Amino acid sequence: MAQAYSPGLTVTKSTVLRKDRILPLKGKVLVKKGDKVKADDVVAETLLPGKVVPFNLANKLNVTPNLVNQYIKVKAGDKIKKGQVMAVTKGFFGLFKTAVKAPLDGEIENISTITGQMLLREPRIPIQVKAFIDGVVVEVIPEEGVVIENKSAYIQGIFGLSGERSGEIKLLVSTPDEIIDTKKIDESCKDKIIICGALINYAAIKQAQNMGVSGIITGGIDDQDLKKLLGYNIGVAITGHEDIGLTIVVTEGFGKIKMAHNTFELLKSFEGHKASIHGITQIRAGVMRPEIIIPIDFKENELKAEAPKMSSLEIGTTIRVIRQPNFGIIGKVTGLPEKLTKVESETLVRILEAELENGKKVTIPRANVEVIET
């Protein structure tokens, strides 16, 4: 029997996960090895110097640069608030004084009595890296970041948009083949990760954006809606940077496709739990797929990563059809003929025989199914 490998996406109730959380520039790691962290905890941060803004003080005071020192109320290194008086002229007999106020929050970098210029610096910009998943710090990379491990229910999506977000899981459909009704997305969905069924359309995505939804998990999405949402057509699947205010994880594909039973049931069983998701997808060698991570309780000695398993096709294996006809339908393998077989398109391929969940008996090219782990 052929060891035909059919790439399938991982959907599991429990797995050990390991995530690197690294700063873009060197900075400070705020946690130590063994610390338990929550998804929203900042684990490392760095402060970037703010922008320098030149400010012609002599000009504002209407004096020559060498006189600036006589009127100034602040010195280099001082913190300033917007509107705070930085210098005042003496005026005439105490009248007609000119006060110069700070144009921004920040600090004084430098005051020159040669040019009469001040250099003001905007506040430092904190760059933070959050834990993204609830878990334990298992490694600290000094000045750079940490590695976090946990035990989670874990679902791989097929395609996604936008970066990391977390939120509570909220089911908005009762069956995996339902199309989400826009009206169901209301204020109660704010900051939640909403579970839709077989399709979410453009209007519903817009509604989710307006209601402050954190993430959408859907079986299918329409390519034209995607184009409308992004304003461009995706040529090569490299996503994750979209600035759309929420994260979308598609579990099945493009068009209306019923969410896989296992995926739907798993999400349903964790309704109300907190999940971390991202839509980062890179479909090329070294593939990256979107992830849905739902942390579960664990003891530290349970954190042992399992070796990757190779799914195989055998009689009785549960499969999902991943191409037309019968796209998205689940079935069981009933036969694995070894000889090449001609299908409707006249292509000669290795096929399998299967009985689908709707009772239909079909033959399908082996390349057009994926194995579902049970």
Next chain:
Amino acid sequence: MGDTQKLKRIIATDCGSTTTKSILIEYVDGEYRQTVRGEAPTTVEKPLNDVTKGVINAVTELEELARLKYNDKSIKFIKDDTIWISDKEDEGVDAYVSTSSAGGGLQMMVTGVVARMTGESAERAALGAGAIVMDLIASNDKRANYEKIERIRQLRPDMILMAGGVDGGTTKHVVELAELVSAADPKPRLGSSYKLPVIYAGNTSAQDIIKETLADKTDLIITENLRPVLERENLGPARDKIHDLFMEHVMAQAPGYNKLMSWTKGPVNGKLKNIPIMPTPAAVGNIMQTIAKINNIEVLGVDIGGATTDVFSVFTEDRVFNRTVSANLGMSYSISNVLATSGLENILRWVPFEIDESELLNMIKNKMIRPTTIPQQLKELILEQAIAKEALKYAFIQHKEFAAGLKGGQKKREIADAFSQSTSGASIVDMMSLDLLVGSGGVLSHAPRRNQSVMMMIDSFLPEGITQLAVDSIFMMPQLGVLAEISEKAATEVFEKDCLIYLGSCVAPVGSIKPSKIALSARLELPNGEIFEEDIPFGEVRLIPCGIDEKAKAHLKPGKGLDLGEGKNQEISCDLHGGVVGIVLDTRGRQPFVLPNESSVRVPLLKKWMKEFKVYPEVN
């Protein structure tokens, strides 16, 4: 070469971005023949993320099919999770060789000082080399430095092209950009077996500082400034460097590549030695050059894969060889990019039935996210072949420009052109003088009917005058290209007997006339004594059966104002080669070849041509 030793059995694989193909070559009755072939999806996705798993699967299929063929259950090619190389006669194989393009398409980041000036020049150089530009980072692009660094890390580019500054100008900005790249410390997406290539094509005065900043962390290559002065672009050197680096370093790499490198072994001068894995386009290029050399002809070849489409040509009396890799035109990973490049209308113009646009768009995207699937339904096959025609067309356009670019030199850009795009130079690719057009790659080699390959190749390459067509029988040119490294005899024998399949010839007058006028008066004496004689009006296709190794004596007279290669209105008498499909007389016009925009006119025409080509079952 190790031709002196006896090799009884050799396994060769080609790890493509989508599929890993395996072939078994055996020494049977005094000659080498390709006897069994297998394939399996390439495994570059988690959790396996190891190209050798796909190799094992493809060779397992080979093993099973060999057992079936010889009714011998003891045949075994795999032992201890690796390919069993043994010098004993009745076990394992004598050698294992492989090619790889599993790394897939080329995705780059470019940097420049001013986004609209050097930045755009750099982008054009990258696009010209067939890359996708993931992002353009410029000194003036308003993002904070940390955002730029994060972006470089997140996107995991295959390569970075750095430009900026005219020669002798300020070095400050370009050095700042180099510092950003250095701070990002970019790692190649395919693991640590090589450093990320960074090409510097900016201000020459900054070269030393750039070396100091980047030489340790990256695989730094310095080339000529792509914008030496403001008014002149010099994209050629940077573009060529990108192309070479991609082929040599990025494309073949894939997760598990190091492990695979330790597997490929064969006897050289009596000792078992490692046989380096060859990038697929290098291997196919070797084969194409060999075909041109042996027959002393002009050859144009194409290998259309899942992520990339490679075009090869040998033209002019000096037999100048050119090879281009269109890194993001392909039938699976890059299929959506074919759509983005060509536009939906251009794909739909080849489709002979009405289809809901959103259904087609979703189908294309689904293929992109599940690249290893194959069309089971006839409708989907027709759609994929329509997309293939556009992918081939654009890869060929790129090749023509590239082949010209190599001969040409610098392109002067006036200040007024600085904000616009344009192409340059005359191509050495001449379809009229071309002798043989060869197709390879899944969609051409595995088309259910060879007639479909003929149609796809003619519709996309639009051969002119008289051209012979051939196809790689089961997509094994890459493997033969690397096999030649250990046994030229085996490679040559298999190539001649099992690899190249002649499809036939295409006769196409160049020019355009009114549809009612006669475009070609043809008289063909066929080998079986039959005579084909017809005055064919403009806008038609005829397919005349004429078998492989057969020739038809032809007298051809082009319509008024049309040219078959000897000049306008000049008649030709010649032998036309047959093939498994036959001789195609194509009077649909060249330069231009026009498909009507109106679907009510176009669809009946497509159906008529498809019926004549005998491509699909329903329109027979």
